[in-house]
Amino acid sequence: MKDPFVQAETKIAVIGGGTGSFTILSALKEHTSQLAAIVSMADDGGSTGVLRDELGALPPGDIRQCLVALSDSPRIRDLFSYRFDGGTFEGHSFGNLFLTALEKMTGDFTEAVETASEILRVKGTVIPATLDNIRLKMEWQDVSVELHGERVIDAEFFKNDPRKAQLSLVPRAKPNPTALLAIEQADIIVIAPGDLYTSLGPLLVIDGIGEALEQSKATKIYVANLVSKQGQTDGFTVSDHASEIERLAGVNFLDAVIYNDQAPTPAVAKRYAAEGGKVTPVDLDNLHAAHYMSVGGNLLGPMASAHDSDVLPVTRSLIRHDTRAVAKLIMEVHQHVDSRR
Numbered sequence: 001m002k003d004p005f006v007q008a009e010t011k012i013a014v015i016g017g018g019t020g021s022f023t024i025l026s027a028l029k030e031h032t033s034q035l036a037a038i039v040s041m042a043d044d045g046g047s048t049g050v051l052r053d054e055l056g057a058l059p060p061g062d063i064r065q066c067l068v069a070l071s072d073s074p075r076i077r078d079l080f081s082y083r084f085d086g087g088t089f090e091g092h093s094f095g096n097l098f099l100t101a102l103e104k105m106t107g108d109f110t111e112a113v114e115t116a117s118e119i120l121r122v123k124g125t126v127i128p129a130t131l132d133n134i135r136l137k138m139e140w141q142d143v144s145v146e147l148h149g150e151r152v153i154d155a156e157f158f159k160n161d162p163r164k165a166q167l168s169l170v171p172r173a174k175p176n177p178t179a180l181l182a183i184e185q186a187d188i189i190v191i192a193p194g195d196l197y198t199s200l201g202p203l204l205v206i207d208g209i210g211e212a213l214e215q216s217k218a219t220k221i222y223v224a225n226l227v228s229k230q231g232q233t234d235g236f237t238v239s240d241h242a243s244e245i246e247r248l249a250g251v252n253f254l255d256a257v258i259y260n261d262q263a264p265t266p267a268v269a270k271r272y273a274a275e276g277g278k279v280t281p282v283d284l285d286n287l288h289a290a291h292y293m294s295v296g297g298n299l300l301g302p303m304a305s306a307h308d309s310d311v312l313p314v315t316r317s318l319i320r321h322d323t324r325a326v327a328k329l330i331m332e333v334h335q336h337v338d339s340r341r
Contacts, residue, residue: 002114004036004125004182010334013038013182013218015129016192017062017199019320024192024223025069025124027323031331035124036182037066042136042169042202045151047083047092051100058109058133060099063126067113068095071120080120110178127182129203130173136202137168154198157231163240167201167248175208183212188334191222191245191254193321195229201248210249219334223326224259226300230276237283239290254292256333258326261296268300293337297329298322 005011009032014024017040025037039062044052048061064080071077080095089097095116102112113126138153139146140160147153148170158165183189194200204210213220222245224238233241238259246252261282264272272278287294301322 001177001181002125004127004178005034005185007034009034010188010331011186012036012188012190012330013186014190014192015200015203016040016194017043017203018065018194020192020194020199020223021062022065022069023321023323024190024326025066027327028190028330029070029123030324031327033123035070036186037070037124037126038129038179038182038203039063039066039126040199040203041128041130041132041173042134042150042198044135044149045154047096049151050092051096055100055104056133057100057103058128058131060096060103061093063113063128064093064095064099064116066126067116067120067122070122070124070126072123073119073121076120080116125178125182127179128176129179129209130169130176130206132169132171132173134169134171134173134202136198137170138162138165138197139168140165150198150202154195162197162232163244163247165197167197167205169202169205173206175206175212180208180212183209183216183218186216186218187338188330189213189216189218189220190330191220193223193225196225196233196241196244196248200245204245204248205250210251210253213249213253214251216253219255219337220253221256221258221330221333222254223321223330224257225280226260226321227272227277227279234278235281237281237286238294239283239286241280242290242292252291255337256293256295257287257290258299258329258333259287259294259296260299260321262298262300264300293333295329295333297325299325299329301325 011034013036015038043059048059051057083093136150301320
């Protein structure tokens with residue numbers, strides 16, 4: 001088992017998948033080289049979904065994003081992010097194809113990630129949360145409704161309250177021991193922003209992850225989503241998001257929740273509305289009554305641009321945090337929590 005941390009700097013484990021982890025990792029690497037990205041392995045949409053279905057590969061997409069975020073090699077980072085805009089590989093990123101080729105060649109996804117990390121000169125460690133070939137399942141047992149697959153769930157407009165749904169992995173997943181070690185050794189654990197039920201949930205419901213989070217002595221911080229997800233978390237407040245994070249993990253483990261309290265400009269609000277998102281309401285009374293501390297800040301960043309070559313079906317929010325402000329606040333919150341222990 002490879003040790004995720006090797007030096008005496010602040011050790012930070014970031015838990016999540018996709019764009020949320022990418023943005024947080026990109027900023028936190030300015031504060032420490034001791035970063036471990038623990039990545040969801042339930043993605044089955046877009047380029048990743050095609051590679052899983054056609055080649056039986058483990059999902060490379062979210063792993064690739066985290067590798068790129070931690071890369072110290074700009075030219076190779078751009079290469080791994082390059083997405084073909086025509087031909088047989090249209091819509092696929094080079095990094096996804098590279099990771100899949102390495103996995104097929106070696107027969108070992110962990111070895112593929114480690115090799116890609118060497119090529120990209122990664123500052124930190126990228127860790128698949130599980131090495132099992134799993135699919136996401138969401139069910140409402142009281143009304144006999146089931147949804148199968150991250151791509152299907154991601155696109156669904158829920159007809160029933162998701163807070164009453166059971167999220168699980170098929171088959172039941174074993175945690176990657178290196179992920180558990182990273183959680184145990186971390187000084188700070190960050191739950192990155194992301195879709196509750198398709199990005200964060202698939203990682204939190206892995207057997208043993210919740211218990212590891214509960215037992216960890218790290219400062220455990222959730223960076224709350226900026227906006228709701230249309231058709232799924234409409235009307236969810238900051239504390240609603242935090243409550244679902246802990247429900248999915250099966251334990252109350254958070255020490256702090258960081259949230260945005262900056263109002264968007266009218267122009268940005270209009271773009272939010274066009275994407276179907278609404279700014280997550282800050283419910284101060286519930287936050288102040290919670291077992292964790294809550295800290296607000298001006299955390300809105302510029303909206304991202306859609307990639308012209310994103311032709312395969314995939315959903316990515318264009319709404320972003322100001323990652324440097326978030327990273328600074330994470331470090332300040334950790335110092336505050338640590339000083340009170």
